[in-house]
Amino acid sequence: MTERGFADVAIEAAHAFRVIMQAMARPGRVLDIGADVRAPAPLLPSAAAVALTLCDFQTPVWLSPQLDDERIVHYLRFHAGAPLVAEPQAAQFIFATSADLPPQLGLLQQGTHDYPDRSATLVIQVAGFVPGAVELSGPGIRGRESFGVVGLDGAFWMAMAENHARFPVGIDVIFAAPGQLAAVPRSTAIRMLESA
Amino acid sequence: MNAPAYNFAYLNEQTKRMIRRAILKAIAIPGYQAPFASREMPMPYGWGTGGVQVTASVLTPEDTLKVIDQGADDTTNAVSIRKFFVKTAGVATTEKTEEASVIQTRHRIPETPLTEDQILVFQVPIPEPLRFLEPRETETRTMHALEEYGVMHVKLYEDIAQYGEIATTYAYPARVAERYVFDPSPIPKFDNPKLDGCPALQLFGAGREKRIYAVPPYTRVKSLDFEDHPFEVQRWDQSCALCGTRESFLDEIVMDDHGTRMFVCSDTDFCAKTRGER
Ligand SMILES: [Zn+2]
Numbered sequence: 445m446t447e448r449g450f451a452d453v454a455i456e457a458a459h460a461f462r463v464i465m466q467a468m469a470r471p472g473r474v475l476d477i478g479a480d481v482r483a484p485a486p487l488l489p490s491a492a493a494v495a496l497t498l499c500d501f502q503t504p505v506w507l508s509p510q511l512d513d514e515r516i517v518h519y520l521r522f523h524a525g526a527p528l529v530a531e532p533q534a535a536q537f538i539f540a541t542s543a544d545l546p547p548q549l550g551l552l553q554q555g556t557h558d559y560p561d562r563s564a565t566l567v568i569q570v571a572g573f574v575p576g577a578v579e580l581s582g583p584g585i586r587g588r589e590s591f592g593v594v595g596l597d598g599a600f601w602m603a604m605a606e607n608h609a610r611f612p613v614g615i616d617v618i619f620a621a622p623g624q625l626a627a628v629p630r631s632t633a634i635r636m637l638e639s640a
Numbered sequence: 641m642n643a644p645a646y647n648f649a650y651l652n653e654q655t656k657r658m659i660r661r662a663i664l665k666a667i668a669i670p671g672y673q674a675p676f677a678s679r680e681m682p683m684p685y686g687w688g689t690g691g692v693q694v695t696a697s698v699l700t701p702e703d704t705l706k707v708i709d710q711g712a713d714d715t716t717n718a719v720s721i722r723k724f725f726v727k728t729a730g731v732a733t734t735e736k737t738e739e740a741s742v743i744q745t746r747h748r749i750p751e752t753p754l755t756e757d758q759i760l761v762f763q764v765p766i767p768e769p770l771r772f773l774e775p776r777e778t779e780t781r782t783m784h785a786l787e788e789y790g791v792m793h794v795k796l797y798e799d800i801a802q803y804g805e806i807a808t809t810y811a812y813p814a815r816v817a818e819r820y821v822f823d824p825s826p827i828p829k830f831d832n833p834k835l836d837g838c839p840a841l842q843l844f845g846a847g848r849e850k851r852i853y854a855v856p857p858y859t860r861v862k863s864l865d866f867e868d869h870p871f872e873v874q875r876w877d878q879s880c881a882l883c884g885t886r887e888s889f890l891d892e893i894v895m896d897d898h899g900t901r902m903f904v905c906s907d908t909d910f911c912a913k914t915r916g917e918r
Contacts, residue, residue, distance in 0.1 A: 453653055454647055454649075454653060455648060455700075455701060457653065457657075458656075461697070464660075465660070465698065468664050468667045469854075469856045497657070500657050502658065503661070557785035558782065559675075560665075560672060561662070561666070561672065561674040563665070583670045583855075583856040583859040584857055584858060585858060611669075611819070616664070616665070616668040629669075630668055631669065631670060631856075
C-alpha cells in the first residue's frame with residue numbers, strides 16, 4: 445500500500461512551500477518544517493514534502509541509488525506523477541543522500557545564460573546541521589552565516605564554490621534533515637572554514 | 641454540504657507548483673525575470689494579476705494580508721484583492737503595516753520599515769527595464785545575459801544633458817546584487833532606497849508579461865547613477881498637512897473648487913499612525 449502524502453494537499457503544500465521559500469531566501473538558515481506528511485523510508489518526510497510541493501508531471505526526477513526503492517518510486521508516481529529519469533543530467537529535481545550524491549554537480553542541468561532558471565534543484569537528505577564548515581555570504585544573508593551539514597565534506601563545498609562561480613547559471617541545493625530544511629542557492633558565496 | 645467551489649487561494653495545485661518553482665528560481669537568481677505560465681484570474685490584467693498569482697502561491701491560512709494601491713488600503717483595486725483572498729484563502733486582513741505577514745502592493749513600499757517576518761509582493765505592469773530601449777525580447781534577454789547595460793546608462797545620461805538631472809522619477813532602474821538591472825515596478829524613486837538591504841523578502845509578479853522576479857532579504861539594490869550625478873530621492877518643502885511628517889512620500893491633492901491644494905502622505909496607514917489615530 446502506498447503511504448499517504450500530505451494530510452491536506454493544498455494547506456500542507458502551502459505550509460511546506462513557505463518553509464522551502466524562506467530557506468532559499470535565507471541561505472544557511474535552518475528552519476523547522478512542520479508539514480503533516482508521511483513517506484516510505486528511507487525517504488525523509490522533509491524531503492518528501494519538497495517533492496510533493498514542487499514536483500509533478502512537468503519535472504523529471506532522478507533518485508540516487510539509496511532512494512531508488514520500489515516503494516519510494518511508487519509513492520512519487522502516485523502523489524506527484526513525476527517522470528523518473530535514469531540519468532541525473534536529465535532531471536529537474538535530484539533526490540539523493542549525503543552518502544550517494546551524483547558524482548559531478550557541474551554535469552547537472554545548469555540553465556543557460558539566457559534562461560538560467562532552467563536548471564536543476566538538488567535535494568540532499570542529511571542527518572543534521574553543524575555550523576563551522578563554511579561561511580556563507582551573499583543575497584539573503586545579513587553579513588555572514590556559519591554553516592555546515594553532517595556528512596558533507598570539503599570536496600562537496602569546493603564543488604558548491606565552483607557552482608557559485610558559474611552564477612547566474614548553476615544549481616540550487618536544498619538540505620533535508622529530519623524535521624528541518626536549509627538551502628544554499630547558486631547566489632551564495634562559500635568560504636571554507638576548515639581544511640578537508 | 642457547503643464545500644467551496646475553488647481550491648485554497650483560488651489557483652489549482654498544479655498552477656501553484658509551477659509558480660512556486662518559478663519563485664524559487666527567481667530567489668536563487670536575484671533580479672532575473674523568471675518566466676511562468678500566467679493564468680487567467682477573475683479580474684482584469686490592470687488589476688495586478690501577476691501579483692495576485694504570486695500572493696496566491698505564497699499564502700498560508702495563518703497569514704495576515706495587507707493590500708495597498710498607491711499607498712492606500714481603501715481604493716477599489718486594493719479592496720477587491722483583499723476581499724478575493726478573504727473569500728478564497730480565509731486569511732485575516734489588516735491595514736496596519738506592522739501587523740501584516742504578506743503585503744501586496746501597487747506602486748508603493750510602505751513607509752513603516754519592514755521586518756524579516758514579512759513578504760512584500762509587487763504588482764508589475766512592465767517587468768523589463770530595457771523594453772523602452774529595445775522592444776525585442778530576444779535582444780533584451782541577450783543584453784541581460786551579457787550584462788550589456790550601457791544603453792541604460794546612455795539613456796539616463798541623455799536626461800542629464802537635456803534636463804540637468806535624471807528625469808526618471810518612477811520605475812527607476814536599479815542593479816540587484818551587482819548583477820541584473822531590474823525594474824522595481826512603478827514605485828516612486830523615493831522608495832528605491834527601501835529596496836536595498838530590506839529584511840523582508842520582495843517578490844515581483846507581472847501577469848500579462850508572465851514574469852516573476854525577486855529581491856531576497858539583505859540584498860544590495862543600487863539605483864543606477866553617475867559619479868557626478870548621484871542618485872537622489874524626491875524632497876518636498878512642505879510637511880504632510882494631516883500628520884506633519886517630513887519623512888514620507890507626499891501626494892498633492894486638490895481640496896476644493898477654488899483649486900486649493902495640500903500635500904498629504906501617500907501611505908494612509910503611516911499617516912494615521914503618525915497622527916495617533918489607530
Ligand atoms: Zn501624513
